[in-house]
Amino acid sequence: MAGRQAKALTDPIIRKTLLIAQARPLGKRDQVMILLSLRAGLRACEIAGLDWSMVLDANGKVGSSIAIPDTIAKMGSGRRVPMHPDLRKALTKLAPPAARIGPVITSAKGGHLRPNSIVNWFVVLFAEVGAAGCSSHSGRRTFITNAARNAHRSGATLRDVQLLAGHKSIEVTQRYIDGDSDAQRRLVHSL
16 A cells, blocks of 8 residues: 555453444444444455445345455455455344345435445544544454464464455555554564
8 A cells, every 4th residue: 555554443442432423313324334443354345335235135134244246346356255244243233135236335315325425424433532643444454453463373374364354465455454563573572
């Protein structure tokens, strides 16, 4: 990513943003937006373009994965992302089964939000919680960093993280991953 990178989110900031979102008039929708970024690593354009058909299984229930088609992904980087339990729960609460048609994240008028509206929404949210340096990409960066740190525990590799992120090259994925000096110290001491 050229220029300044989005800051990764800390656990206290995550808790604070979810609490603030919950208290808003569109709290269920707002929590889903945060979780799509944080627990699925979606970009603002992917959040904006997400339809219910992309998150539902054949029985019309919230499925076990998110199908992100090339049409809403950056540079045709469509992919399938396993559904995090927190996100699945939030999506289930967002709309009753009969209303699960069209866009997942809707504007006040009921249509798709534009990607720029989602970017601006995150700017306002992070300003409200005092999270300087955070943007709509912060949840995605946190997702990728956490996935890379935990990949070995689940038998995954950095290639798996690249595929989940929808990056064309592993070098791009590596630029998203924050280092941790405490973890580096523990690693060296374990050798």
